[in-house]
Structure formats: C-alpha cells, structure tokens
Amino acid sequence: MTTWAQSLIRISTYEVETLQKRLADIADRRAAAHIRLGVLDAEAEIERDRARADPSAQMMLNAYLNGWKARKGAAEGDVVVLEAEEAGARDALSGAFEELKKFEHVAEATRLKALVAATKRENAAFDEIALRRRA
Template sequence: MTAWAQSLIRISNYEVETLQKRLADINERRAAAEMKLAVLDAEAEGERERARIDADAGLMLSAYLNGWKNRKAAAQGDVTALAAEEEGAREALTGAFEELKKFEHVAEATRLDRLVALAKRETAAFDEQALRRRAV
C-alpha cells in the first residue's frame, strides 16, 4: 500500500473515531436530558399526591405546576435539540465511514494493479528467457 493511501486511511479512521466519540457524548447527554424529564414528571406526581393529602400544599399546587410546565418545556426542548444533533452526527459518521471505505477500496485496487503489473513483468521476463534458450 502506498504512503498516500495509508495516510488517507489513517486520517479517515481518526475522523470516524472522533465522530463515534461525539455521537456517544450526544447519546449520554440525551439520556441525561430524558432522565431529567422523567424526574420532573415524578416530582410533579409527588406534589399532586401531597396536594391531595395536605390542603396547604393544594393551594400552592397550581403555582408549582406553572413552574413545572416551564421546566418541562425547557427539558423537552433540550431533548429535541439533542435528537437533532444526534441525527446530524449519525449522518456525518455515515459519510465519514463511506469515505473511509472508498479510500480502502482505492488502496486495495492500487495494490492489486501493482500485483498484476508485477506478474506481467515476471511473465514477460520468463517468456524472454524461454525465447533465448530456444534461439541458442
């Protein structure tokens, strides 16, 4: 394999690895955002239960729920943004992987072409030797 092909493959592998790490990071952040949503829902359910039991808590429930709706909307916005970022990262990773495969294919084709050329030269050399032996 030629040096240029090795360099291109190495660079492409690095890009694929970098994008895989980025995607893993996005997935972690998305899981944390989804967990935050679940915790917010559980907290709201706890406050509703407390309001059923305690009249004073019931009076403050609507104010709590207004704030909860705002926090939930923000958390849902984070999840939506992370989903879009994840989609973009997946597309970039797919593109980088396709580029890597193209470089690997070109490198392999170049290697095979060299082998064929070498075999042709060897065959020609053997044919020339055989002709010389016959001529003698």
C-alpha cells in the same frame, strides 16, 4: 499499499472514530434529558399527592406546577435539540464511513493493479529467459 493510501485511510479512520465518540456523547446526553423528563413527571406527581394530603401544600401547588411546566418545556426542548444533533451526527458518521470505504477501495484497487503489473513483468522476464535459452 502506498503511503498516501495509508495516510488517507488513517486520517479517515480517525475521523470515523471521532464521530463515533461524538455520537455516543450526544446519545448519552439525550438519554439523560429523557431521564430528567421522567424525574420531573415523578416530582410533579409527588407534589400532587402532597397537595391532596395537605391543604397548605394545595395552595402552593399551582405555583409549583407553573414552574414545573417551564422546566418540563425546557427539558423537552433539550430533547428535541439533542435528537436533531444526533441525526446530524449520524449523517456525518455515515458520510465519513463511506469516505473511508472509498479510500480503502482505491488503495486495494491500486495494490491489485501493482500486483498485476508486477506479474506481467515477471512473466515477460521468464518468457525472455526462455527465448534466450532456445536461441
């Protein structure tokens, strides 16, 4: 394999690995955002239970729920943004992987052409040797 092909493949492999790490990071952040949504729902349910049991807590429940709605809306917005970012990262990774495969294919085709050319030269040399021996 030629050095230019090795260099292109090495660079493309690095790009694929970098994008895989980025995608994993985004997926982790998305999972954390979903967990945060679950925690917010659980906290709201706990506050509702407390308000049922304690009249003074019930007076504060509406204020809490207003803040909760704002926090939940922000967390849902984070999830939407992260899902879009994840889709973009998947597309970029797919493109980088296709590029890597193209470079590998070109390198293999170049290697095979060189092998065929070397075989032809070798056969021609053997034919020439055989003709000289006959003569």
